[in-house]
Amino acid sequence: MDDQTRMLTGLAGLSGLTQPDVGDPDSVRKQQSLVQPQQDIGDILQQIMAITDESLDEAQARKHALNCHRMKPALFSVLCEIKEKTVLSIRGVQEEDPPDPQIMRLDNMLLAEGVSGPEKGGGSAAAAAAAAAAGGSPTDSSIEHSDYRAKLAQIRQIYHSELEKYEQACSEFTNHVMNLLREQSRTRPISPKEIERMVAIIHRKFSSIQMQLKQSTCEAVMILRSRFLDARRKRRNFNKQATEVLNEYFYSHLSNPYPSEEAKEELAKKCGITVSQVSNWFGNKRIRYKKNIGKFQEEANLYAVKTAVDAANVSAQASQANSPATPNSGGYPAPCYTPDGRL
DNA sequence: ACCAATGATTTGGC
DNA sequence: GCCAAATCATTGGT
Numbered sequence: 001m002d003d004q005t006r007m008l009t010g011l012a013g014l015s016g017l018t019q020p021d022v023g024d025p026d027s028v029r030k031q032q033s034l035v036q037p038q039q040d041i042g043d044i045l046q047q048i049m050a051i052t053d054e055s056l057d058e059a060q061a062r063k064h065a066l067n068c069h070r071m072k073p074a075l076f077s078v079l080c081e082i083k084e085k086t087v088l089s090i091r092g093v094q095e096e097d098p099p100d101p102q103i104m105r106l107d108n109m110l111l112a113e114g115v116s117g118p119e120k121g122g123g124s125a126a127a128a129a130a131a132a133a134a135g136g137s138p139t140d141s142s143i144e145h146s147d148y149r150a151k152l153a154q155i156r157q158i159y160h161s162e163l164e165k166y167e168q169a170c171s172e173f174t175n176h177v178m179n180l181l182r183e184q185s186r187t188r189p190i191s192p193k194e195i196e197r198m199v200a201i202i203h204r205k206f207s208s209i210q211m212q213l214k215q216s217t218c219e220a221v222m223i224l225r226s227r228f229l230d231a232r233r234k235r236r237n238f239n240k241q242a243t244e245v246l247n248e249y250f251y252s253h254l255s256n257p258y259p260s261e262e263a264k265e266e267l268a269k270k271c272g273i274t275v276s277q278v279s280n281w282f283g284n285k286r287i288r289y290k291k292n293i294g295k296f297q298e299e300a301n302l303y304a305v306k307t308a309v310d311a312a313n314v315s316a317q318a319s320q321a322n323s324p325a326t327p328n329s330g331g332y333p334a335p336c337y338t339p340d341g342r343l
Numbered sequence: 344a345c346c347a348a349t350g351a352t353t354t355g356g357c
Numbered sequence: 358g359c360c361a362a363a364t365c366a367t368t369g370g371t
Binding site: 344345346347348349350351352353354355356357 | 358359360361362363364365366367368369370371
């Protein structure tokens, strides 16, 4: 039996009780209504329709009149009695539903994406600093990155303002309903539990609206994300300086070209790229170098000279052209010098 | 348009 | 989780 049916039976009980039991002070009218029910209903309808034409003051006066009516306590007690009978069956219906797994998923995702939860101010500042440290113009990837962050911030802002709006509307509406119920409790019995239930119903409704908001926010983030990833797949070559830094490291560690996590971070910072990009680069470089050492000979020598010159400059012994510092004991063959005498 | 270079991704082994 | 290897997809020079 659902609530609606219960309500209907409750109402049926009400009419059954009130009509014969509650004495109508206007016996003439009662008789009339018994004799001519059609006309009476028409009369009531007319009265109801007339309500819309009444001014607010008139309505207030009417309400006041009802509250002060001498039969009001009697009506109230009758309503109480009816309620006693019906409330028992209503009580304990679907109390406290568990938190929706769907909404929990959405919440987790929004939190993970940084839409909800604390603002990530430090990250952007660090990225900007890294871009500045990389020297000169920021790379394209960082432009895309900031674009992504800006869009995400936009989504975040919309999400929060909407959420706030909903929450405000919810509390306003709840207040309104509670006031209404309190007002009505003067004429009909309303338990605090009922008010609570009503509030719960309102909150459920609003949370379903909230879920829609969360869902569409998630969608927006996903779309943004996929666009960003697509943009990343549209690769840009690293700038000359970055390649230089990476190659320098590679050829000066040719015996063991596997940078540690710290070294990768350092290189990433120097080049203005991510650590995984550094890893990709070294992965590609190792395999391509190994596959065709000959092809990389020139490059290897170039960087060998570079590091040698650097080392020489540092040690302030430029006159002695030492062989490059390429400690070699591992799997990657050392570069050999070109026969054209370029060292 | 073609093609080598190159950054990113996938696959499979450890 | 890192690596090698293969492969994909784009870039940039010709």
